[in-house]
Amino acid sequence: MYIWELPDWPAFRWDSNAIASLLRTVLFEQGRLIGRMESLGLSLRDEAELEVLTEESVRSSAIEGVALDRDTVRSSIARNLGIDAGELKPVDRGVEGLVDMVLDATRNYNAPLTAERLCAWHAALFPADRSGLSKITTGAWRTDERSPMQVVSGAMGKESVHFEAPPADRVEREITAFLSWFESETADAAVLRAGVAHLWFVTIHPFDDGNGRIGRAILDMALARADGEARRSYSMSRQIEQERRAYYGILEHTQKGSMDVTAYLVWFLECLLRAVDGTEDVIAAALTKARFWERHAREALNERQIQMITRLLGDFKGKLTSSKWAKISKCSQDTAVRDISDLVDRGILDRNPGGGRSTSYSLVLP
Numbered sequence: 473m474y475i476w477e478l479p480d481w482p483a484f485r486w487d488s489n490a491i492a493s494l495l496r497t498v499l500f501e502q503g504r505l506i507g508r509m510e511s512l513g514l515s516l517r518d519e520a521e522l523e524v525l526t527e528e529s530v531r532s533s534a535i536e537g538v539a540l541d542r543d544t545v546r547s548s549i550a551r552n553l554g555i556d557a558g559e560l561k562p563v564d565r566g567v568e569g570l571v572d573m574v575l576d577a578t579r580n581y582n583a584p585l586t587a588e589r590l591c592a593w594h595a596a597l598f599p600a601d602r603s604g605l606s607k608i609t610t611g612a613w614r615t616d617e618r619s620p621m622q623v624v625s626g627a628m629g630k631e632s633v634h635f636e637a638p639p640a641d642r643v644e645r646e647i648t649a650f651l652s653w654f655e656s657e658t659a660d661a662a663v664l665r666a667g668v669a670h671l672w673f674v675t676i677h678p679f680d681d682g683n684g685r686i687g688r689a690i691l692d693m694a695l696a697r698a699d700g701e702a703r704r705s706y707s708m709s710r711q712i713e714q715e716r717r718a719y720y721g722i723l724e725h726t727q728k729g730s731m732d733v734t735a736y737l738v739w740f741l742e743c744l745l746r747a748v749d750g751t752e753d754v755i756a757a758a759l760t761k762a763r764f765w766e767r768h769a770r771e772a773l774n775e776r777q778i779q780m781i782t783r784l785l786g787d788f789k790g791k792l793t794s795s796k797w798a799k800i801s802k803c804s805q806d807t808a809v810r811d812i813s814d815l816v817d818r819g820i821l822d823r824n825p826g827g828g829r830s831t832s833y834s835l836v837l838p
Contacts, residue, residue: 473728474635474636474675474727474728475675475726475727475728475729475730475731476637476638476646476675476676476727478730478731480731481731482649482650482653482672482731483731484668484671484672484731484733485731485732485733486664486732486733486734486737487732487734490734490738491664491734491737491738491741494738494741494742494745495661495663495664495741497745498663498741498744498745498748499661499663501745501748501749502663502698502699502705502748505705505706505748505751506699506701506705508755509703509705509755512755512758515762516758516759516762517703518553518555519555519758519761519762520705520754520755520758521553521703521704521705522546522549522550522553522555523754523757523758524704524705524706524707524751524754525549525574525575525578525704525707526542526545526546526549527707527709527710527754528574528688528692528704528707528708528709528710529545529549529570529571529574529709530542530545531707531709531710531712531713532570532574532684532685532688532689532709532713533570533685534713535684535685535688535709535712535713535716535719536682536684536685540567540570541567542786542787543786544562544563544564544567545567545570545571547562547563548563548567548568548571549571549574549575551563552571552572552575553575565599565600566597566598566599566600568596569595569596569597569598569599570596570597570685572596573593573596573597573685573686573689574689574692576589576593577593577689577690577692577693577696578692578693578696578702578704579702581693581696581697581702582697584655585651585654585655585690585693586651587644587647587648587651590647590678590686591611591612592611593686593689594610594611594612594679594682594686595610595611597610597682597685597686598610598681598682603680603681603682608680608681609679609680610680613640613643613644613647613678613679614640614643614677614678614679614680615640616639616640620636620637620639621636621637621640621677621680622634622635622636622637623635623636623677623724634720634724635677635723635724635727635728637675637676637677638675638676638677643676643678646676646678647676647678650669650672650673650676653672654669654690654694661698662694662697662698663695663698663741663744664737665694665698666691666694666695666697666698667691667736667737667740667741667744668733668737669690669691669694670687670688670690670691670694670740671723671726671733671736673686673687673690674687674723675727688708688709688712691708692704692708695708695744705748705751706747706748706750706751706754707747707750707751707754708743708744708747710747710750711743711744711746711747711750712743715743715746718739718743719743722735722736722739723736757785760785760837760838761785763838764781764785764835764837764838767838768818768820771818771820774811776797776801776803776807776811777811777814777815779801780792780797780800780801780811781815781820781835783800784834784835785835791824791832791833791834792812792821792832792833792834793830793831793832793833794808794809794812794831795808797811797812812833815833816833819836820835820836821833821834821835821836822834822835822836
C-alpha cells in the first residue's frame with residue numbers, strides 16, 4: 473500500500489522535537505551563506521549564481537539519466553540573465569526549456585504556482601513531444617492509456633516496481649489539493665514545507681515524464697520563498713545527484729510508509745545542510761575565475777586560447793596536452809603547440825613536471 477492509498481492522505485505529519493535542532497542548524501547556515509553571498513561584489517555574485525544555476529540545471533537532469541552539455545546550459549542561463557560569460561554557445565530547444573523552467577521557478581518564486589504554470593513547464597521540457605524515442609503527452613496530465621504510472625528498475629521480465637502513482641483519473645483533484653496547500657499559509661517552517669512539497673508532487677507523478685525535474689523546480693521555488701531571495705546560493709540537485717541512491721531510497725521508503733514523514737524530513741534537512749556547505753566550492757571557483765580574468769584582462773588572446781582557458785577554469789577532465797588541445801580546438805598539432813607556448817611565455821600556463829610526449833600544462837591561478 474502506498475501513502476496515497478491511506479485514509480488520512482495527504483495529512484502529512486512529523487515529530488517537530490526530533491528535527492528541531494537540525495532545523496535550527498540549517499536555518500543558521502542558510503542565513504550565513506546568504507549573508508556571505510551579499511558581501512561579494514555584483515560581478516562575483518553574478519558569477520556565483522551562474523555557477524549555482526548551471527549546476528542545478530545539469531544535475532537535476534543527470535538524476536533522471538539525461539546528460540546535458542554544461543557549457544550549453546551555462547550559455548543559456550547567462551543569456552537569459554544578461555550576464556557576460558564570454559562566448560555563448562548555440563542552445564537547443566530542450567535546454568532552453570529546462571532553463572526557462574528553472575529561472576521561472578526561482579526568479580518568479582512569489583508568483584502563484586498553478587496548474588497552467590506546471591503544464592507550461594512540462595511543455596517547455598519536451599518541445600518535440602517526445603521522451604527519447606517515445607511519444608508522450610506534453611503540457612497536460614498523464615492518461616495512463618497503456619499502463620499505470622510506475623517507477624521500475626531491472627531487466628525486462630524481472631522488473632522491480634519501486635512505486636506506483638495514483639491512477640490518472642485522480643491526478644486533477646490531487647494536483648488541485650496540492651496547489652491549494654502550496655499557496656496557503658501555515659505555521660510550519662517554510663524549509664519543511666519545501667521538503668514536503670517535493671515529496672507530495674513526485675508522489676502524485678502527474679505527467680508522463682519529467683516529474684522529477686519539475687518536482688525539483690518546485691523544491692527550488694519553495695526554498696526561494698523560504699530564503700526570501702530570488703538569487704540561488706546553493707544547488708539541491710547537485711547534492712541530490714551525489715546522493716542519488718539515498719534519494720530514491722528515502723522516497724521509496726516514505727511512499728510505502730505512513731503519513732509520518734519525520735525520517736524523510738531528517739534526510740531532507742541533512743541533504744540541504746550538505747548542499748549549503750558545498751556552496752563553498754562554488755564561491756571559491758567564482759572568485760578564482762573572476763580574479764584570473766581580472767589579472768589577464770588586457771591580454772590579447774585568440775579564440776582557441778579563450779575557449780581552452782574557460783574549460784580549464786571549469787570542469788576540465790584530465791591533464792592538458794598539446795594533443796588534447798588540438799583535438800578539442802579542432803586545429804593542427806603545430807597550431808596547438810604555438811597556442812600553448814604563447815600562454816607559457818605570458819605566464820598563463822605552466823609546464824608540469826615531466827617532458828617529451830607526456831608534457832602537460834596547468835593554469836597559473838591567482
